[in-house]
Amino acid sequence: MGAVPKRKVSRHRRGNRRRWQFLTAPQLTKCPDCGELTLAHRACNQCGKYNGRQVVAQKTVDDEEE
Numbered sequence: 001m002g003a004v005p006k007r008k009v010s011r012h013r014r015g016n017r018r019r020w021q022f023l024t025a026p027q028l029t030k031c032p033d034c035g036e037l038t039l040a041h042r043a044c045n046q047c048g049k050y051n052g053r054q055v056v057a058q059k060t061v062d063d064e065e066e
């Protein structure tokens with residue numbers, strides 16, 4: 001006999017070990033405005049736009065839209 005587990009792994013311990021298998025990676029999409037990778041269904045982190053609309057105020061120096 002080779003290496004044999006000393007005791008049974010309980011359902012909880014087995015599931016706890018495998019919990020990472022059920023995680024999903026964040027859905028990343030390219031921003032249509034600046035092309036930056038951002039979270040889907042969120043305003044873009046770079047330009048603050050969502051659905052072609054400015055939804056988050058930008059802190060950039062070159063602010064043309066105002």
Ligand SMILES: [Zn+2]
Nearest residue numbers: 031034044047
């Ligand atoms: Zn963007």
